[in-house]
Amino acid sequence: MLLADRVAIVTGGAKGIGRAIALKFAEEGCSIAIADISLKDAQNTLAEVTRRGGEGLALDCDATDRKQVGDAVAKVMAKFGKIDILVNSAGGMTVAPKPIEDMPEADWDRVFKVNLKSVFLFSQAVVPHMKKRKWGRIINLSSAAALNPPSHAIHYHTAKMGIIGFTLDLAYTLAPFNICVNVLLPGPVRTDFYEPMIGSMSDKEKDGFFEELGKGDIPLQRIGTPEEVAGAALFLASELSAYITGEALKVSGGSPLRPFHTPIQKTLDKDK
Numbered sequence: 001m002l003l004a005d006r007v008a009i010v011t012g013g014a015k016g017i018g019r020a021i022a023l024k025f026a027e028e029g030c031s032i033a034i035a036d037i038s039l040k041d042a043q044n045t046l047a048e049v050t051r052r053g054g055e056g057l058a059l060d061c062d063a064t065d066r067k068q069v070g071d072a073v074a075k076v077m078a079k080f081g082k083i084d085i086l087v088n089s090a091g092g093m094t095v096a097p098k099p100i101e102d103m104p105e106a107d108w109d110r111v112f113k114v115n116l117k118s119v120f121l122f123s124q125a126v127v128p129h130m131k132k133r134k135w136g137r138i139i140n141l142s143s144a145a146a147l148n149p150p151s152h153a154i155h156y157h158t159a160k161m162g163i164i165g166f167t168l169d170l171a172y173t174l175a176p177f178n179i180c181v182n183v184l185l186p187g188p189v190r191t192d193f194y195e196p197m198i199g200s201m202s203d204k205e206k207d208g209f210f211e212e213l214g215k216g217d218i219p220l221q222r223i224g225t226p227e228e229v230a231g232a233a234l235f236l237a238s239e240l241s242a243y244i245t246g247e248a249l250k251v252s253g254g255s256p257l258r259p260f261h262t263p264i265q266k267t268l269d270k271d272k
């Protein structure tokens with residue numbers, strides 16, 4: 001097993017990508033603490049972890065609140081005595097994007113808080129424990145959309161770009177302590193993430209939306225699954241990636257590669 005005897009905290013592990021990461025890690029022998037604002041869903045994830053033979057904790061925790069983050073980390077230390085891996089998956093759009101002229105300052109602050117401040121607070125709380133043991137893995141969730149915005153969502157894209165900067169700084173700083181810090185950039189993945197934008201659609205309309213999203217600009221011609229992002233997270237959490245830190249890994253079906261429509265390709269095609 002790739003994560004035997006490891007202990008991980010997964011923020012946002014109650015649903016979507018975080019949940020898939022929690023389950024994949026548990027299958028590989030890792031104990032899992034799920035830190036999420038939705039305790040009921042966190043308990044459901046934990047039940048699935050247990051069903052698969054793993055163990056863990058479901059923690060009612062708002063990742064944007066320093067006290068709650070401190071309490072959650074203290075509970076994990078009390079139960080398991082160490083923290084090897086931190087996955088910062090809590091995040092999302094939370095409010096439908098508006099054009100910059102109309103965006104309320106409160107929307108900007110809210111999206112920054114859940115996507116960026118949460119990463120800062122949880123990293124700050126776990127780093128001392130990792131440093132003491134000279135081993136650690138921090139995996140952050142940015143987005144492929146940070147580099148290639150598919151739409152105008154400036155609060156979210158800016159916050160997700162901030163996570164890349166945060167990752168690079170921390171990777172360098174923590175390298176002498178054998179703590180690797182990397183960031184995943186998923187493309188579109190069907191989860192509740194899209195609810196603020198398409199919540200009013202029928203299930204059939206949603207199916208059509210995701211099919212179109214996949215066919216649009218993605219070379220593999222489909223959207224991704226939470227399990228596919230979890231596979232990349234497992235690689236970054238395990239010894240398989242022991243010499244990788246400060247890396248931004250796209251998990252995006254080949255996006256933003258584009259079909260060849262350049263003048264060079266047209267010239268080559270003419271010669272065929």
Ligand SMILES: NC(=O)c1ccc[n+]([C@@H]2O[C@H](COP(=O)([O-])OP(=O)(O)OC[C@H]3O[C@@H](n4cnc5c(N)ncnc54)[C@H](O)[C@@H]3O)[C@@H](O)[C@H]2O)c1
Binds near residue numbers: 012014090144187191
């Ligand atoms: N789904 C996508 O297409 C996609 C693409 C790129 C990046 N991402 C990123 O991946 C991460 C996971 O997204 P997802 O698709 O699984 O979304 P999701 O909505 O399915 O899951 C998000 C989880 O975070 C929890 N959460 C929200 N605010 C929280 C807070 N303040 N404290 C603790 N927990 C909180 C939610 O309760 C939920 O369990 C996010 O950071 C998101 O921005 C998602």
